[in-house]
Amino acid sequence: MIDLTQILQSLVNGVGVGLIYGLVGIGFCVIYNASGIVNFAQGVFVMLGGMVCHTLLTRLGMPLIVAAILSVPVVAGIGMIIEICVVRPMWNRGAALFAIILATIATQIMIERITILTLGDQPRTFEEFTLGGPLKIANIAISYQLFWILGCGALMVFLLFLFFTKTKAGRALRACSQNREAAALLGIPVHHMLLLSFALSAGLGAVAGILVTPTQYTAFNVGTPFGVNGFIAAIIGGFGSAGGALAGGVLLGVAQAAAIVVFGAGFKNVAALSMLLVVLLMFPQGIFSAFKGSGKGH
Amino acid sequence: MADANSPALLSAEGLSSFYGRMHALKPTSFTVRQGELVTMLGPNGAGKSTLLRALMRLNKAEGTVVFDGHDVSKLSTHELAELGMIMVQEGRGLFGQMSVRENLVLGAYTGRSGSGIDSSLDRVFTLFPRLKERFNQISSSLSGGEQQMLAIGRALMAEPKLLMLDEPSLGLAPRVAYEILTTLGNLNKQGLGILLVEQKAPLALKLAQRVYVLSLGRIVAELPAKEIKSHHDLAQYYLH
Numbered sequence: 001m002i003d004l005t006q007i008l009q010s011l012v013n014g015v016g017v018g019l020i021y022g023l024v025g026i027g028f029c030v031i032y033n034a035s036g037i038v039n040f041a042q043g044v045f046v047m048l049g050g051m052v053c054h055t056l057l058t059r060l061g062m063p064l065i066v067a068a069i070l071s072v073p074v075v076a077g078i079g080m081i082i083e084i085c086v087v088r089p090m091w092n093r094g095a096a097l098f099a100i101i102l103a104t105i106a107t108q109i110m111i112e113r114i115t116i117l118t119l120g121d122q123p124r125t126f127e128e129f130t131l132g133g134p135l136k137i138a139n140i141a142i143s144y145q146l147f148w149i150l151g152c153g154a155l156m157v158f159l160l161f162l163f164f165t166k167t168k169a170g171r172a173l174r175a176c177s178q179n180r181e182a183a184a185l186l187g188i189p190v191h192h193m194l195l196l197s198f199a200l201s202a203g204l205g206a207v208a209g210i211l212v213t214p215t216q217y218t219a220f221n222v223g224t225p226f227g228v229n230g231f232i233a234a235i236i237g238g239f240g241s242a243g244g245a246l247a248g249g250v251l252l253g254v255a256q257a258a259a260i261v262v263f264g265a266g267f268k269n270v271a272a273l274s275m276l277l278v279v280l281l282m283f284p285q286g287i288f289s290a291f292k293g294s295g296k297g298h
Numbered sequence: 299m300a301d302a303n304s305p306a307l308l309s310a311e312g313l314s315s316f317y318g319r320m321h322a323l324k325p326t327s328f329t330v331r332q333g334e335l336v337t338m339l340g341p342n343g344a345g346k347s348t349l350l351r352a353l354m355r356l357n358k359a360e361g362t363v364v365f366d367g368h369d370v371s372k373l374s375t376h377e378l379a380e381l382g383m384i385m386v387q388e389g390r391g392l393f394g395q396m397s398v399r400e401n402l403v404l405g406a407y408t409g410r411s412g413s414g415i416d417s418s419l420d421r422v423f424t425l426f427p428r429l430k431e432r433f434n435q436i437s438s439s440l441s442g443g444e445q446q447m448l449a450i451g452r453a454l455m456a457e458p459k460l461l462m463l464d465e466p467s468l469g470l471a472p473r474v475a476y477e478i479l480t481t482l483g484n485l486n487k488q489g490l491g492i493l494l495v496e497q498k499a500p501l502a503l504k505l506a507q508r509v510y511v512l513s514l515g516r517i518v519a520e521l522p523a524k525e526i527k528s529h530h531d532l533a534q535y536y537l538h
Contacts, residue, residue: 172407174393185354
């Protein structure tokens with residue numbers, strides 16, 4: 001018999017992991033909006049966030065906060081390298097978007113192999129940002145790391161909102177998402193915007209990876225599940241909408257957690273894919289786009 | 299206003315463009331002088347839009363283009379815009395999910411306006427007061443005429459040296475089209491170089507100093523606008 005505490009506990013856990021999916025989903029949206037490309041290497045940024053942070057901690061002996069902060073620009077730089085070395089040459093040669101999307105899958109596999117060769121294939125983790133805990137409220141255990149995930153997730157969304165609405169670069173990126181030709185005709189360097197979108201997207205993935213690693217582990221192969229779930233979150237929210245992706249991530253995380261409690265751990269992915277199927281059948285533009293009556297937006 | 303002795307603002311030599319294997323614009327040469335309003339006329343499919351797209355490097359193009367004394371043949375679209383070549387696309391090319399304000403502010407992206415965004419906005423609102431009333435409205439919710447005003451206003455925010463417009467009167471009520479084309483005429487009188495592409499527009503011909511006629515991807519005639527009446531076949535097609 002499932003008791004209420006068990007359900008509430010799983011919901012809390014689901015919200016935490018769902019926010020991570022949401023951040024990954026936003027990463028998908030940022031690149032998609034700027035270019036129409038679905039970057040299937042998005043999950044690899046989550047893996048790299050955790051791996052780079054762990055490496056800076058253990059090999060260079062940096063304090064956790066410094067390692068975490070430094071990891072984000074490092075992974076953002078890797079995102080920019082992917083844009084420059086893989087996406088841009090294909091884009092400039094007029095490759096079909098489908099071919100570019102396939103190239104991002106190849107990139108993910110390549111980065112995973114490089115990670116095995118350089119950092120090894122063993123899972124690793126690091127301590128939570130705030131030691132102690134978990135916090136107990138009416139028999140529900142809430143890890144302090146969940147508060148970090150909630151806080152940083154909210155902060156990321158707020159900063160993204162400010163970036164897209166208040167800054168020249170953010171407005172230019174939105175302009176590219178709506179009409180790349182018109183943007184170029186106003187003097188907006190569309191290629192630079194694509195580079196910026198990869199940096200932003202990789203940085204978001206890195207934040208997600210750094211936040212989630214203390215609650216589980218990171219390894220060369222964690223990118224794929226995070227990438228797939230982030231992709232589903234973005235679709236549920238209405239591909240292209242950052243707010244929708246975040247909400248889609250939370251819904252997905254909660255649905256997976258509920259499925260684990262009710263049916264068992266083996267049903268986690270069944271729940272995710274069933275939810276995707278139901279959403280696609282009922283709201284082909286995503287749940288939140290259906291309510292907004294629009295497919296895009298920040 | 300320009301006269302025959304005004305220096306060239308834009309000159310194209312052997313400009314051509316392809317759509318796949320189709321030679322949509324055959325090697326074409328033309329000029330727009332400083333402060334001149336030039337109209338490109340031609341029936342549907344004559345290559346007018348292709349010519350503008352080739353100029354702005356939205357299509358692959360060959361040939362030499364000199365703008366304001368600089369060879370700009372190898373520059374990309376955004377670099378041309380930075381130099382002051384600003385084009386208003388057919389269909390207006392607005393950012394439909396953004397407000398009128400955001401569209402206008404993006405017009406000043408290159409920062410060419412030395413006088414600042416606020417004074418550029420004031421100038422646009424003087425020309426198109428309706429945009430001020432719609433300032434915070436989403437641009438896709440504007441009427442067709444207001445959208446065209448916004449597209450032109452946004453282009454003016456960039457303080458262009460040459461303003462190129464692809465069929466700005468298309469799909470507009472005659473009164474609105476008259477209002478917009480008259481505004482363009484006034485801008486030209488203030489010294490702005492304008493290259494106007496139209497299919498049939500008696501008013502555009504009245505405003506223009508010179509006319510090029512395109513047919514099947516090449517320029518077939520060049521004449522001062524006031525002489526078009528004396529060419530019976532052209533006058534019959536384009537003035538009525």
